[in-house]
Amino acid sequence: MKNILLIAALLLCTLTYAQESTHKQPNIIHILADDVGFDDLSCFGSIDIYTPNLDALAEKGMKFTSFYAPHGTCTPSRAALLTGRYAPRVNEGKGLYVLFPHSKTGLEDEMEVTITELLKEQGYKTGLYGKWHLGHLPQYLPCVHGFDEFLGIPYPNDHGPERIGNSGWRPNGVSDPAIPLIEQAQVIKRCDNNDLAELPALFTREACKFIYRSVKEEKPFYLQYANIETHTPWFVPKGFEGKSKAAAYGDAVEYLDRSVGIIMNTLKRLKIEDNTIIVFSSDNGPLIYRDEELENCYGKFGFTDPTREHVLREGKYQERYDGGIRVSCIMTWPNNIPAGTTCDEPVTAMDLFTTFANVAGAEIPTDRPIDGKDIQNLMRQEEGAVSPHKAIYGYKARGGLMSVRYQNWKLVFKNKYNPESDNELYLYNLDNDLGEATDVAANNPKVVKQILKLAAEAEQAINEGKNL
Template sequence: MMNRKTIFEAGLFCLAALSAQVVLAENPPNVVLIFADDLGYGDLGCYGATKVQTPNIDKLASQGRRFTDAHSASAVCTPSRYGLLTGEYPFRAQGGKGIWGPCSHSQSLLIDADKLTLAQLFKNKGYATAAVGKWHLGFGTGKTDWNKPLRPGPLELGFDYYFGVPKVNSGFPYVYVENDAIVGYDPNDPLVFGKGITPSKTTTYPPEAGKKTANQFGGAKKAHAIYDDEKTGMLLTEKAVKWIEGNKEKPFFLYFPTTNIHHPFTPAPQFKGTSQAGLYGDFIHEFDWMVGELMKCLEENGLTENTLVIVTSDNGGMFNTGGQDAFAAGHRQNGELLGFKFGVWEGGQRVPFIATWPGNIQPNTVSGQLISGVDMLATFAAITGQTVEKKQLADSINVLPALVGDPAAPLRDTLVLCPFRRTHLSIRKGKWIYIPGQGSGGFKGAPGTHAAGGPACVSFVGNVNSDIEGGKIKTGAPPAQLYDIEADVNQTTNLYNQYPEVVQEMQALLKSHEPAKPPASERTSQKKKKSR
């Protein structure tokens, strides 16, 4: 039982939290949103990892709040970023066509310039805004022309400054972009793409580093020479620190989407061999260092007390070759959760989420509130004292009370879960999760392959699921899935046959959310997309 002193202290904290919400608009905090790539639920010490050490992130958890039921907007990189920045489920994007997979090198900007984004929200309040890191949301209109200013892009979505990797560290073009131009671009040596070209040289790594698609761009030799995977993490951190120091005199919003820990696993040399989980774990160590450097910058510039820092991920961990090497060493990237990146099972989209904000978020606390990446828009609107029309808020819910207080009731009761395959768009309501098909709707490769996942890998890692035996869906398994996530967070038992009335209710609820099916040509196109 709580003693009187504990009750009194808790009461004082609640009063302080309520007071903080009242004065937020008068003294808005800086916000640093650190968005890791492929960081799984089990990839941090504060979430149970033992083969990797993450002291900087663990310190943040001890100073703030750790969420145990946080979810990315999608189990896939590009749509997850779309949902985070817009507050809209990615299946609603592009007029209902949706965004389901990673975008290609020629993809136009996927976010309409007139849509409210996190950056524009902050900019409307007078904040300085920057995105430093992986973009992966396309550039321009029509097919991207890399030899022209890359507009529209981040700058048209409310960011004052952008520096980073334009697509993904495993996919060409292997260059850096600053604002709307390729770093080191020479108009006399343009990027070229197509049959018959000689690809420009770029850094390569041994197989154990994981898949890096061979470069298919020629030209731009200087720009290609500047790009170096093993220096990217430190370079992005340096750019972010420099930007904070140059914008500390006014409120600022920094969106820091890292390339860590997406394959290829290319930590800087000083991090190699520092974990007990191979290059996968070493890349996590570099990510933890990056977080530590940002926190050090805030402290040295007297910014810690009035800065909200959030660390989360774009989706769950991927069971690629690096992930498999880490598993062989005893590391479980998604903890005991079922599934992996791309899939709708919990391992694909339940992610770490840590928030710290001195004086507002109670230190060393844990919350079981259901929250999503799409909720950041409404939450940041509340933090900055802005009223946003319902249409622009889209699917976003204000979860500020879960950050600064301890609500007795759930803030979010329903959440749509977005995997790679449209057929597996799923829904959660309260304790129930309904998946309208068998399997995860994600990767299906066998262990030993890059795109490993699905039933074969469930059995391989020792997870138990009532529909799966020997790495395959059992004959006669139910056609869809229903889980009681409160009693069975690891999704061991499909209750589809036991609760037909719940299934019927969940089917109707999902139908009320899901978009119309696209033309057959679009469905065929999606099937042909390569894994990233």
């Protein structure tokens, strides 16, 4: 009898070990593109930009075609991504506008919990290579927010001395300083434009070294590779200009694609592809209008071609129309995400917070509303899986509801949602009007009423600090 019990105990231990082995924490890589449009990848329909490595990534995994960035500009979008919370909730409801070199604020550590902090508690090694843009002062830098390693720039590559203040964003007549390259919290160099052109290659190399170090240490890792070259000015390393059919911007996207290929080859050489989640997405939509100041400062590297067509309406800097917030997204996770698949259920970048936390075995904070949802059932294409959101809301950085995505419908407010006024609004059926060209509000009063109810509930939840 004792022998039977001993054998049973040994079998149980073996089974437990086997289960633990098969549930090894996956590595996580988030390739966070800067200002890349929904249809600026060839696998999402681009005809003038060629992205073979991202196309290959899509063939190995899933394309999310209704993936929403949390905001139409960099800082609020990245803050929402890291915290899993709509932009107006960040910093205890103070929110964050786009930050500049003279800005004195940033993402407040004592107010927010980031996904990197949760992952570190689960034994993850964490690193960020590229652009941060959530505060350049020491108390706001990445290593304060759960990143073990940081090499990058604290704000965009066009916040340099070429730009002279002529608006509320910059003090009049005051130019920005040369852009700092920061390692951990130390400025190691002030970059001129030639330096900026070479930084994308540096960030790619250092991101791959981070992966090597993590594997050597036998630790799961979270890597945020936040490229800079697809943000104006569109500088790429010497020898890579003029490769695309879409001018300097196209060169930048194609160089980003090249970097993705290098990272993928690193995973392959280290034989960790099968235990790595990869997500590609953008922080917001693309520039679509010419900017005289950018052209004067950077010439062809700051020229936006207004004749270049996109399938979505409008672009960066707004949360009304999908061109500002609906972005391309690709996810791979071998043996979990089926290859060559597509998901059109509406989801948001904030969902990565909750999904990554659950995958790693971390506890989701319960002392604050978290807007991100777990989308693993969608990633695995489980039968009957649908979006976990009642709706997805297009908020300004510090409040002001501009749009609501509900199922296949999109309600847009001419001015921010205000139940006290006769606010002009527009309804679009995204199933047959991806470009939001035809207002069908008059023909669908019940749909409008339903979405307005959701808008009122969302505004109340945001104002009262409650869950949506």
